[in-house]
Amino acid sequence: MTTTRLPDPLPDLPYLDAAIALDVYAHSSLHYDGKPVNEEYGDNQRLSTLGEVVLSMAVTQSLFCKKPLKSADTIVQERNAATSDANIHVWVEAYKMKSRLAFAPAALEETKTEAASRFLLTSYLGAVYYRYGLPPIKAWIDKLIDPNDQSANSAPPQPTQMPPALPQSPSQIQSINPAQDNILAIFNQRLQQNGMTAEWPAESIGPAHALRWHVKCVVGGVEKGQGGGRNQNMAKKEAAKIAYLNMGFGAIA
Structure with missing residues (x-):
């Protein structure tokens, strides 16, 4: 089975x-009869079942949005290759997920085994989806499958969850591209247009030489997105991108 080429660096x-x-990250060998399960999401077997569907959806959407448009048969063929046991095993090994x-x-x-790799990744993605939805998984898949293809970042319009923004000129609309480096300024502009502000609670995890930052985007007391990164600003930008999508501001282009 052919595996996809990994980007360098890995997203x-x-x-x-x-x-x-x-x-x-708890292997089934640690399970025992009567072991309590989480009342919200159950266990990693349930998360894996969810993650299988989410992985297929994210890869399919990424391939569907590529330009030039791929045929239905090509989408199925490339999706099957990307989500094969052999390819998922390569991904899991590249990220050293089994070390945890x-x-x-x-x-x-x-x-x-490849089966263990598949179960671990689908459990992980099922958990991410349960916590934060599809956008962070889709963004990761886009970068993992073809980091040089900008068309893969296009997505179907998001459902509007709030009143529309104030009318803008064509030049203003063109400038609002959350994939740009100034996503924070763009996101805050949209919030101001709708009379809103955001809070950004942040925390860092890990040793000083290898900190991992986690930032939440909270609007009106409601969490709209989360992001992680090697520094606080990077994590904040990722949170802003997710919030941008979740609030119906448009698709990441």
């Missing part, structure tokens, strides 16, 4: 908070 995995990540996996010593060989 960051979508952020996942530590609480649910503990379940994602907790398992019983007797299960060591089992954790090395």
Whole structure:
């Protein structure tokens, strides 16, 4: 089975908070009869079931939006290649995801299989979707499959969840592109047009030489997006991109 070429550097995995990540990285060899499950999302088997669908959806949407348009048969063929056991195994190994996996010593060989890689990644993506929805997964897949193809970042219009913004001239509309480096200024402009402001609670995780930042975007007391990155500004931009989509401001172009 042909595997997709990995970009260099690898895009960051979508952020996942530590609480649910503990379940994602707990191998089935640690499960026992009567083990309590989370009342909200259950266990990593349920998350994997969700993640399988989410992975297929994210890859399909990414391929669907590429220009020039791909035929339906080509989309199916390339999606099957991208989501094959062999390719997912390559992704999991590249991200060293199994280095964080907790398992019983007797299960060591089992954790090395392609099936184990698939279960781990789909559990992870199921958890990300449960927490934050599809946008962060779609953004990651776009960069992972073809980081040089800007057309993959186009998405179907998002449903409007708030009153429309004030009318703008064509030149103003053209300048509002959340893929630009000034996403924060653009996002804040949209908020101001709708009489809103955002708060950005942030936290850092890890040792001083390898900090990982996590930032939330909160509008009107409601969380609209989260982002992670190697520095606070990067994490804030990612949170702004997710919030931009979730608030119905448009698609990331």
